[in-house]
Every structure is written in structure tokens, then in C-alpha cells.
Amino acid sequence: MSTPLVMFVGFIAITLGITYWASKRSSGSSAFFAAGRRITAWQNGIAVAGDYMSAASFLGIAGIIAFQGYDGFLFSVGWLVAYLTVLLVIAEPLRNAGKYTMADVLAYRLRPRPVRAMASLSTLTVSTFYMIAQMVGAGALVTLLLKDSGISYQTAVIGVGVLMIVYVVFGGMLATTWVQIIKAILLIAGTVLLSILVLAHFHFSFAAFFDAVGHVTYHDKGQVVVKDFLQPGLRYKPPYGPLDLISLGMALILGTAGLPHILVRFYTVPDAKTARHSVVWAMVLIGSFYIMTTFLGFGAATIVGRDFISTHGGTNMSAPLLAQSLAGDVFFAFISAIAFATILAVVAGLTISASTSFAHDFWTNVIHKGVERKAGEEVMVARISAFVVGAIAIFIAILLGPTANVAFLVALAFAVAASANLPVIVLSIFWRRFNTAGAVTGLATGLVASIGLILVSPSLMAVDPPTVVGAARHLIQAKAWFPLENPGILSIPLGFLGAFVGTMLSHEPTSQHKFNELLVRSNTGLGAERAGAA
């Protein structure tokens, strides 16, 4: 077996051990969906960081910085600062008032069935799209990383899918959390090592490092180009670049606080104070990680070079190729295994948030009006839906194929989270007049606006030259109607507007009466769900 394969198998063995351990612990809804609410602040902080630092951030950001310099760093900034919204506005009220999902908070004072049905739909949309992006990336990546082992794209996608189903179905939230923690520690260790090696290459002189970054040389259309990679604007060019950048910023800053797989993490801790501390832990880890991504990206640009990366797997291989050129094949294998672990853990996190929402919001509360007909039914439904969600994601990922243009799916997930989920969560906590009609129209407008605008954006609409074939071709061969890749700047205000108009057009006295209960619960933690047996 090749060294990367041995490391992959090692990681899989450890995580399956954890899943076995978690499955042996006592069962029950609170244990399956929220790890018994006994995860500590630092553990949850690492798990939140782990859920967030996907392959898109590790391989994707390093790749964008390696190819387009400074502009890639702007993704990193937004991804960290976004946690201030989570910390100041969302985490504590959610933990205080909810049980397993974000819809719990909405259901307090609004009519539970319509609100939960819509919230569940938007949660499933966000999670599934995000998951498909990860799966396609995983398949392409595993094939590249393990190319000596002859593992095909299909085998890789099925392997990743089956593993994530096993973690979630047998280990629940406890196993998913620990897989996430181990992966986050590995990821940060790998990034620190790689950053140190980059700096060592420049004899630990920042001056020498940044000097090299100022003169990155590569070939473009047969011409030798020398660019200052600290210069902004290499990716986001006028006329629409700056606006796209602001739109992206809005989706990141407001979308993170609406991502279901991040929100469910705050139910795994004992109380709001722990939720708060876990956000701070996550911010320290995520921030340090993203600052280091510049060393990885700039390191790859200066030490490996764009030309070499382009011919050896493309942008996503920047970080692994950097590892190879600095410390040889074993380190390349180690970094590749970390990238693989990252993808596995993130898809498992997405699967559990999707299946929790389906089982808790849709099955128990919408179809069966909040009554579990027999003990354990909710957990059983969640296990089945994890299986179904996993199977669908495997199927679509194989159908799309390894060359599919899927980056827009992540932008879509953030846009839906920011335009549909965030407005209704915020309005339900802060606006007394808010009501059921407002929540439903808000969720629907945000969802439709984000999906609609992405459909007509340059991500899906463009005229390709005939040389571009297969899955890499744009879906609609015409000039894009909406000029930005990120719909946030328009879809977020539309989400809020939808919620506002829906509210004003209807009258719901009970929602206003019950506002005081939600206000007191979310701000004091009176009657919050307590930690139980894990």
C-alpha cells in the first residue's frame, strides 16, 4: 500500500473505534441529537472549528491565494469575523430557548407546523447542497491523492458516503463531535507544521518571505508574468468585482450564523455560558488557522509556483504539493490524509444536522404534531434519514462527476443561510410584532431569491468556447442575467423584506403575547434544556 493509503486507513480505523465507543453509551434522543449536552467549551470550540474548516478552506483558500494572491485572503477574513455575529447575536439565545434545531426557537411563539416545515426545507437545502459540493470535491481529491492506488472517483465517493453514514447512524452526535475534534487537531497541527516549513525556507525572515511574495513569476498564455501577490484585485476585477466582494462579505457575515450544522453544535453543551466560551475557542482556532492559510498560499505561489501546480492537479493541490516540495513524500501523505479527514468529518457534520432537522422538525413536529408515538421513534427516523441523505448525496455526486463546477454550491449554502435562516431567527428573537406568516414568507423569499439569483449568475450562465466539454460546461449557455457570483447583496435584503411584508399583512395576537416568554427564556436561560446522561 502507498503511504497516503496507509494514513487514510489509520484515520478511518480510529474514527470507527470512536463510533463503536459512542454507540455503546446509553441511548435516547438527547444523546443522539445533542451528545447528552455534556460537551465542554473547548471540545465544542474545536468541533465548531472542525465543522467550519472544510476542505474548501484548507485546500480551496490555499489554492486561491497561490493563484490569485491577496484576494483569496479576503475569504479568510470574512469567515472569521462572521463568528462575531454568532457570538453576539445567535449562540446564547439559541442554546437558551431551543432543543435540537433552529426551528425550536421559531416554534415558541409562531404556529409550529408551517414554520417547522419551511425551516426544515431550508435546512435540508443548505445541508444537501453543501454536502454535494464536499462529496464531489472528496471524490476528485481522493482520486488525485491516491492515484498510485488506482482508486476510481466512484469508489472514492461511495467510500466517503458510506463512512459518513456509519458515523452518524451508529455514533450519533457524540461520535460526530469526536471525529470533528480529532480532525480539527490534525488539521491545525498540519497547518502549523507547513507554515513553519515555509518560513524556514525563507530562513525565518518575514522580509525575505514578503519580498518573494512581491515578485511571483509564472506563465500566462505563453508569456512570463511577474506579479505582486500582495496587491488586491487579481481575482475581483472591475466592473463587478468590488460589488461581488461586498456581496460575498454579507453572505459570510450573516450566513455563518444561519448554517444548520454550526447551529446544532450549540445544543451539545450544558448551557449558554459554555456555548459562549466555545465560540471564543472556535474563533481562536479558526482565526489562527486562516492567518496561516496565507503562509500556505503564498508559500505555494513562491516555492512551488503556479506553473507546476497547474500541471499537477490544479489549484486544490497547492497545499499538498507544497508539503511534498518542502518535506518529501511522507509529509505529502500526511497532509493528504488530513485533507481526507477534513472532508469526512464535514460531511458527517452536515449529515447529522440534516437528519436531525428532518426527524425532529418534519417527522415528529409537522407530521405527528409534536408527539413521539413510541419511545425512540425520533432517533430511528433520524438514522433512516441519515442513510437516505447519504445515499442521495452519493448518487448526485457520481452523476455530476469529478469535473463538475460545484464551487457555487458552497456560495449557495451561505446565501440561503444568510437570506432565509438568519432573518427569521433574528426577527423571531427581537421583533415583538413578528408572526407565522412573516416567518414563512421570509424563509420562502430568502430561499427562492438565493437559488434564483445563483441560477442566472455567471456561475451557471455563461457562453463557453466549444473546447470546454462535459460537466465543466456552464449549465445555461447564455450571458448571465445577474452579474455577481454571490447573490447576498440582493437576496439578504429580499429575505428580510419578505419577512416584513408577510408579518404586516397578517395579524396574530398569540405570537405577540408569547413574545415575552421567548424574550425571558432566550435572555436568561430560565428553563433551558439541561445536560443529561450522554
Added chain:
Amino acid sequence: MNALPQEMQRYEASQTEWDRVAASKEFKDLMATKKIFIVPAFVFFIVYYFALPILVGYAPAFMSTKVIGNVNLAYLFALSQFFMAWTIAWLYVKAAGDFDKLAKDIIEKAENRKGA
């Protein structure tokens, strides 16, 4: 109808009780104390954050001004965002200690009234 005992202990109260707590001086103090910190902190970080894409997008020449060696204003401003976020988070945790004290009072009073 949940089988788990710890979830049956959940605090429930009548509408009038929730209204009473919401109207109490202690609760109003808590909300006021929270607002004094959270509103300015939120506004500050939004303005500080969006200054970055706006300046980088619309004043790229200015942001390319070299400050230390080859390091330009754009990189330093982006880097400063991380320290801004960490500082606000740290200040919030310090301020939230006060929120917890006020909230604890309200919870204890409410639970005592129920005789729980």
C-alpha cells in the same frame, strides 16, 4: 411525551408569570446592560469589516501603499480584522459575566416562586 426524565423537569409557567418576569425591574436591567455592550459592538464590527472590501474594491491603489518593506496597507488591514474580532470577543466574554449574574438572580426568583 418524551421518555427522558431530565426533559420533563423543564421550567413551565403561565402567560401571566412570563409577562410578570418580562416587566420586572431585574429583567429590564439585564436587557439594558446587554444592549449597552452588544449594540455598539455589533455596529463597530460591521463598519470595520465592510470597510475592508469597500476600500480594497474601490481604492486599490491607495490600499497598495507599501508600509513595512513589501507589506502593504491592504494586507495589514486584513490582518487587523483578526485582532479586531478577537478583541471584541474577549471584551464580550468579560461583559457577559455581568449578564450572567443578573440572569441568575432572575432565574432564582422565578424558580423560588414556583417552589421548585
